[in-house]
Amino acid sequence: MKLGECLLNIRGKRPEDSVAPPETGKRYGIDHICFQVTGIEKMLEEFAAKGGEISELLFELPNGNRGAYIAGPEG
Amino acid sequence: MPVVGHYHHVHLISPDPRAAAEWFVEFLGGNIFKDEELRGARNVRVRLGECMLNIRGERESDTIEKSITGKQRFGIDHFCLEVGGLEGMLREVTAKGGEIPEPLFELPSGNRAAYVAGPDGVVIELIEPKA
Numbered sequence: 202m203k204l205g206e207c208l209l210n211i212r213g214k215r216p217e218d219s220v221a222p223p224e225t226g227k228r229y230g231i232d233h234i235c236f237q238v239t240g241i242e243k244m245l246e247e248f249a250a251k252g253g254e255i256s257e258l259l260f261e262l263p264n265g266n267r268g269a270y271i272a273g274p275e276g
Numbered sequence: 277m278p279v280v281g282h283y284h285h286v287h288l289i290s291p292d293p294r295a296a297a298e299w300f301v302e303f304l305g306g307n308i309f310k311d312e313e314l315r316g317a318r319n320v321r322v323r324l325g326e327c328m329l330n331i332r333g334e335r336e337s338d339t340i341e342k343s344i345t346g347k348q349r350f351g352i353d354h355f356c357l358e359v360g361g362l363e364g365m366l367r368e369v370t371a372k373g374g375e376i377p378e379p380l381f382e383l384p385s386g387n388r389a390a391y392v393a394g395p396d397g398v399v400i401e402l403i404e405p406k407a
Contacts (some may be wrong), residue, residue, distance in 0.1 A: 205279035220350060226339030227289060231352045232332075235284040244278050263314070272340040275350035 204236060221225055233270065283322075284318055285328040286355050288398060289340070291321045293331040298328040300324060303374050304357070304365075304400075305391070324357055354399035355390065362404035 202209050214220060238244055242259065248271055249255060257270035279303040280380045288399040290296035300306035306329070316335040321328060336338060359365055366376060369392055377399070378391035386406035 206282050207279065211308060213356045226341045228341040230398045231291045231355065232287045234286050234352065234355075235330075237281050237284040238278045240278055250318050253333055273351075 206234065235268075241269065242269055245271075283327070285330050288329060288331045288396065289338070290331050293318050293333045296320075297322045297329075298332045299395040300329060303369055303372060303394075309407065354401050356389075356401035356403050359402045359404055360389060361404055362388055362390065365402060366392075395405045 202211070245255060245259060254272040255269060256272050259267055259269045261267050294311065295307050296307070300322045303326055306322040306324045306405055308320060308322050309317075312404075314332070316337065317332045318386040319332040320332055321330055322370065323329075328379060363380065366380060369376060375393040376390060377393050380388055380390045387403055388406075389401055392400050392402060392406050
């Protein structure tokens with residue numbers, strides 16, 4: 202699927218995959234991916250209205266950029 | 277369309293973010309352009325081509341799952357970088373002691389790819405588009 206110019210490949214479990222049970226905390230390695238968006242406040246409102254979970258509300262970085270974290274599928 | 281452009285960044289967590297960043301410099305020709313305290317942890321930024329990696333250390337508020345099961349998990353699995361000269365890159369990675377868990381293979385599209393093992397369990401796919 203495409204999100205803006207970003208490509209996400211989402212595959213199912215292969216027979217040879219050995220998948221660990223869900224973890225409760227973070228782990229070292231890849232933590233999250235970040236998309237650049239426009240109209241972030243409206244996006245968050247719409248996301249919450251649809252029942253989406255906002256893990257970390259809107260915040261401002263030292264450089265003035267604003268960000269938020271949302272929970273996607275499968276953790 | 278609310279999402280614009282390419283990925284802004286991929287964020288990694290490492291017990292030693294500077295060392296992890298230096299891995300990307302040594303093995304994949306990255307460039308460290310920022311090393312700062314940000315939101316409660318050291319955060320090192322690396323450029324790889326036009327891609328940005330942010331690598332941060334642990335925050336006091338983090339609960340890090342430290343058990344290494346050797347298993348995959350659902351969710352984010354790896355990230356993929358487009359490269360040129362894939363075979364040469366893989367030779368260099370091997371010569372420097374890097375691990376290639378899945379050697380060169382060809383996709384149905386004709387693109388060629390391989391997986392290399394990065395720091396802290398990160399899996400990186402390198403893909404070379406069909407000429």
